[in-house]
Amino acid sequence: QVQLQESGPGLVKPSQTLSLTCTLSGGSIRSGSYYWSWIRQPAGKGLEWIGRIYTSGNTNYNPSLKSRVTISIDTSRNQFSLRLTSVTAADTAVYYCARGVFRSFAELSHFDSWGRGTLVTVSS
Amino acid sequence: QSALTQPASVSGAPGQSITISCAGTSRNIGGYNYISWYQQHPGKAPKLIIFDVNKRPSGVSSRFSGSKSGNTASLTISGLQTEDEADYYCCSYATTTFVAFGGGTKLTVL
Numbered sequence: 414q415v416q417l418q419e420s421g422p423g424l425v426k427p428s429q430t431l432s433l434t435c436t437l438s439g440g441s442i443r444s445g446s447y448y449w450s451w452i453r454q455p456a457g458k459g460l461e462w463i464g465r466i467y468t469s470g471n472t473n474y475n476p477s478l479k480s481r482v483t484i485s486i487d488t489s490r491n492q493f494s495l496r497l498t499s500v501t502a503a504d505t506a507v508y509y510c511a512r513g514v515f516r517s518f519a520e521l522s523h524f525d526s527w528g529r530g531t532l533v534t535v536s537s
Numbered sequence: 538q539s540a541l542t543q544p545a546s547v548s549g550a551p552g553q554s555i556t557i558s559c560a561g562t563s564r565n566i567g568g569y570n571y572i573s574w575y576q577q578h579p580g581k582a583p584k585l586i587i588f589d590v591n592k593r594p595s596g597v598s599s600r601f602s603g604s605k606s607g608n609t610a611s612l613t614i615s616g617l618q619t620e621d622e623a624d625y626y627c628c629s630y631a632t633t634t635f636v637a638f639g640g641g642t643k644l645t646v647l
Contacts, residue, residue: 450636459539460575460583460626462636473635509582516571520630523573523588530582 415440417510417528425504425535431497435510435528442491443468448513449493450524451484453506461506465513465521466493500535507532540565540637541627548645554615557642559627560608565637567608571630574603574612577641578623587612614644622646 421433435449442449451463464474466484474482478497486493497504512526542560549555559566566572572590575583585594587603590610600615610629614621627639 459641460628460638462638465635475636476634514588520569520571521636522571522630523585523628524575524583525585525588525594527582527584 415512415526417512417526419508419510419528419531421531421533423532423534425500425533426537427501427535428499431495431500431504431533431535433495433508433510433531433533435493435495437491437493437512442486442493443488446514448515448519448521449484449486450511450513451495452509452511452524453504454509454530455503455506463495463497463508467519502535505533505535539640540631540634541629541639543625543627543639543642545640546643546645548647549614549617550647551617551619553617554613555617555644557612557614557625557627557644559610559612559629559639561610561629561631561637562608564633565608565629565631566605566610568632569630570605572603572605572610573628574601575626575628576621576623577626583626617646619646 416438425431448465450465466472481498483496507530509530510528511524514522574587577583590605591603625642631637
C-alpha cells in the first residue's frame with residue numbers, strides 16, 4: 414500500500430523560502446499513471462492545490478502561486494519536493510503531498526493517496 | 538475564495554439522508570466528469586470517498602453516492618451515522634487552473 418510522508422521545517426521566517434519533501438513508500442514514483450501534487454490547508458479553511466509534477470519532470474502550478482512555486486522530483490530517492498519563495502503569514506498552513514490519478518489528456522481524476530500533512534508556520 | 542461553491546454546513550439526524558451540493562461552471566464541473574469528494578475528520582488528512590462523479594473506492598461505504606447535473610455536483614450520504622460527522626470537500630478538474638476545490642461543508646450529525 415502506497416504511503417506518502419511529508420518532511421521539512423515547521424517554522425519559516427517571513428520573506429524566506431519554504432522547502433518540503435514528500436517521500437513515497439510502497440510504490441514507485443516512476444509509475445506513469447500518476448501526477449504528484451502538493452496541496453495546502455490554512456487552519457480552519459479549505460484545501461488549495463499548489464501544483465503537480467509528472468515523473469518526466471513536467472509541472473503545472475496554481476496560477477495564483479506560480480511565480481513563487483517550484484516542484485521537483487528525484488526518482489532515485491522516490492521523492493518530490495516543494496519550494497515556495499518569499500513566504501508571508503498567509504502561507505501558514507498544513508501542507509499535504511498527494512498522489513493524483515490522471516486520465517487521457519493529463520486531466521486529473523482524483524487524489525487517491527495523501528500524506529498525513531505537515532504544519533508550516535511563517536513567523537519571525 | 539474557492540472556485541467551487543459548497544454550503545458551509547449541513548446537518549441531519551442518524552439514519553437520515555443528506556445531500557451536499559457543489560456548484561461550479563462549464564470550465565470545471567460542467568465540462569468534465571472528473572469530480573471527486575473527500576471526507577476530512579479533524580486533524581486528519583482528506584480521504585477519497587467518490588471519484589469520477591459517482592464511483593466509490595474499494596472500502597468506502599455504499600451509503601456514499603455522487604451525481605452531477607449541469608454545473609453542479611452532489612454528494613449524498615444515506616443512513617447517517619455519527620462517524621460521518623466531518624468536513625467534506627468537492628474537487629474537479631478545471632480548464633486553465635487544472636484543479637478546483639470547494640470551500641468545504643461541515644456535516645453535523647445531530
